[in-house]
Amino acid sequence: MDNIVFEKLWQDEELLEFKVVAHNEFIEVLQSCYIATDDLKRNAGKIIEYKNNYELECYLEFGKKEGNYTPAFSMLILPADSHGHIKIELDIEIADNEKRCHRCSFYIKTEIGMLDKFGNxxxxxxKLDIGGRISLIEIE
Incomplete structure (x- = not known):
């Protein structure tokens, strides 16, 4: 089953480090990423807002994909189909060179309700403790 998991690794007042693990039926990719807490909140807000206008794409960037920064990744949330199914295109940097030129792109399939819960x-x-996790699909 397709899923995206964020695990909190470190945090100070304005910055946090987390690991993203994403997988579908073909691939599993993981990466650590630093993001300003304000940018994280902004991305969460965009995900939550998506449910109000799911006919449009929504682009999110975690970290900075351009420049001399730590690894980053993006999520392009595509418009939902008539049944509320969504594809999220993940573009994850593979941090194996200084030029930041290796990337892995693939789709995660989900639906509007699960994406909204992930945004929340x-x-x-x-606010989670170090080691705390959230995921697109929460097994209860």
Whole structure:
């Protein structure tokens, strides 16, 4: 089953480090990423807002994909189909060279309700203890 998992690794007042693990039926990719807490909140808000206008794409960047920074990744949330199914295109940097030129792109399939719940969990991510996790699919 397709899933995206964020695990909190470190945090100070304005910055946090987390690991993203994403997988579908073909691939599993993991990466560590640094993001400003304000940018994380902004991305969470965009995910939550998506449910109000799911006919449009929504682009999110975690970290900075351009420049001399630490590894980053992006999520392009595509418009939902008539059944509420969504594809999220992940573009994850493979941090194996200084030029930051190796990337892995693939789709994660989900639906509007699960994405909305993920956005809500993401708003509280910075309050989690180190080692805390959120995921697109929560097994209860």
């Amino acid at each position: 969990r993401l708003t509280a991510f910075e």
